[in-house]
Amino acid sequence: MITAIRDAWVITQDPQRRILRGDVVIDGERIVSVGGEYKGSADKEIKASGDVVMPGLINTHTHVAMSVMKGVVDDIPFPEFLDKVFKIDSDRTDKDLDIGTKIGCAEMMRSGTTTFVDLYYSEDVIAKAAMEAGIRGVLCWCVLDEEMTTQKGNPLQNCKRFYDSFKEKRKIMPGVGLQGVYVCGEETCRGAKEFSDEKKIPLTFHLSETRGEVNEHRKKTGKRPAEWLNDVGIFGERSIAAHSAWLTLNEVRAMGRAGMSISTCPTSNMKLATGGVAPIPEFIEYGVNTTIGTDGSTTNNSLDMMAEMKTLGLLQKSSRWDPTVAKAQELLDFATVNAAKAIGMQSSLGSIEAGKYADIVILNGGSPNIRPLLPENMISNIVYSGSSSNVKTVICQGDIVMEDGRINTIDEAEILSRSEEMWRSLCLR
Numbered sequence: 345m346i347t348a349i350r351d352a353w354v355i356t357q358d359p360q361r362r363i364l365r366g367d368v369v370i371d372g373e374r375i376v377s378v379g380g381e382y383k384g385s386a387d388k389e390i391k392a393s394g395d396v397v398m399p400g401l402i403n404t405h406t407h408v409a410m411s412v413m414k415g416v417v418d419d420i421p422f423p424e425f426l427d428k429v430f431k432i433d434s435d436r437t438d439k440d441l442d443i444g445t446k447i448g449c450a451e452m453m454r455s456g457t458t459t460f461v462d463l464y465y466s467e468d469v470i471a472k473a474a475m476e477a478g479i480r481g482v483l484c485w486c487v488l489d490e491e492m493t494t495q496k497g498n499p500l501q502n503c504k505r506f507y508d509s510f511k512e513k514r515k516i517m518p519g520v521g522l523q524g525v526y527v528c529g530e531e532t533c534r535g536a537k538e539f540s541d542e543k544k545i546p547l548t549f550h551l552s553e554t555r556g557e558v559n560e561h562r563k564k565t566g567k568r569p570a571e572w573l574n575d576v577g578i579f580g581e582r583s584i585a586a587h588s589a590w591l592t593l594n595e596v597r598a599m600g601r602a603g604m605s606i607s608t609c610p611t612s613n614m615k616l617a618t619g620g621v622a623p624i625p626e627f628i629e630y631g632v633n634t635t636i637g638t639d640g641s642t643t644n645n646s647l648d649m650m651a652e653m654k655t656l657g658l659l660q661k662s663s664r665w666d667p668t669v670a671k672a673q674e675l676l677d678f679a680t681v682n683a684a685k686a687i688g689m690q691s692s693l694g695s696i697e698a699g700k701y702a703d704i705v706i707l708n709g710g711s712p713n714i715r716p717l718l719p720e721n722m723i724s725n726i727v728y729s730g731s732s733s734n735v736k737t738v739i740c741q742g743d744i745v746m747e748d749g750r751i752n753t754i755d756e757a758e759i760l761s762r763s764e765e766m767w768r769s770l771c772l773r
């Protein structure tokens with residue numbers, strides 16, 4: 345099956361960061377040519393004259409199934425927030441996990457995301473829903489100390505079972521999650537890391553989100569969380585540390601030496617008023633692979649990566665009193681090539697190049713908010729002026745999951761029509 349996207353502006357995100365004008369041709373799951381005019385015939389023609397084609401965005405930290413819990417814990421202090429969320433989390437059913445995931449996947453497709461890294465339990469239910477939606481899930485089963493969880497059985501064993509059942513599934517990459525140092529002892533952390541190393545799969549965890557977490561851990565162990573995790577041996581090239589806001593320069597250096605990735609969640613941090621701002625310029629300086637996550641719908645409350653790129657840029661510039669930090673091209677890199685590297689898929693995702701998976705977003709070039717549109721201002725327009733409303737068509741691994749504003753894979757109206765009853769059953773208890 346050949347799909348030809350015709351006459352678009354193509355933000356390739358290739359090593360030269362070229363912007364080309366022309367056709368993008370897809371054969372099955374992969375891109376076969378980029379730029380110029382494709383003279384051959386195609387089974388599917390997509391007219392994209394003047395539209396913008398860019399790589400599908402990659403959200404490296406979320407809890408997608410929480411999309412059904414919007415607005416339940418807003419505007420309250422953090423300890424109260426945690427209390428309430430944990431209570432709801434421990435009481436969820438497969439049905440509301442399924443609906444929550446599908447609402448989240450629909451929102452992600454509509455805002456140009458084709459891959460997301462998830463940290464939650466019940467990833468088996470989430471995987472099935474994501475497969476129906478047709479976008480890629482890097483699904484990291486949440487591991488924590490057995491006495492700290494409401495999961496049935498041992499969380500690491502649950503994670504391993506999930507891996508065995510879903511490792512061959514198309515567009516699903518099972519991974520390992522750690523909730524955070526506050527509920528994960530040394531043995532739990534080591535077990536998770538060993539499994540991630542053995543299977544060569546991502547290991548993601550919350551890290552230094554709040555000052556309280558850092559202080560508590562120092563009281564308990566004499567070390568700051570990142571210091572302690574580094575000493576326990578958790579850092580490595582497959583590690584993705586979400587938040588990473590309250591860090592010292594020594595910790596940043598250790599993270600860089602380990603070749604690991606971070607997922608910064610600016611909206612979540614601001615909304616929860618956790619105070620710390622992730623040290624993005626230092627991450628770049630010391631070689632920490634920087635990526636962006638939205639976090640879940642109880643802390644953001646959206647999964648919109650188009651918005652998150654801009655928010656991150658604004659937060660960094662504002663908090664540093666420096667408009668030159670977190671440049672538009674860097675922000676787009678965080679959400680594409682860097683994120684692909686974080687999940688170990690840099691050879692198949694993150695840019696529009698022949699041989700890579702066709703994970704492609706088409707933005708409507710006829711939208712006033714991104715005009716005037718020229719190669720000279722295109723990256724800036726996408727990051728600072730663009731919005732999810734510009735997303736027209738979304739392709740994930742060759743499948744057209746959304747076309748001309750219509751989702752092809754799941755019945756969006758039916759899912760949304762069930763969302764209020766799910767919210768009431770979960771959140772009014």
Ligand SMILES: [Zn+2]
Nearest residue numbers: 550586639640
């Ligand atoms: Zn999170």
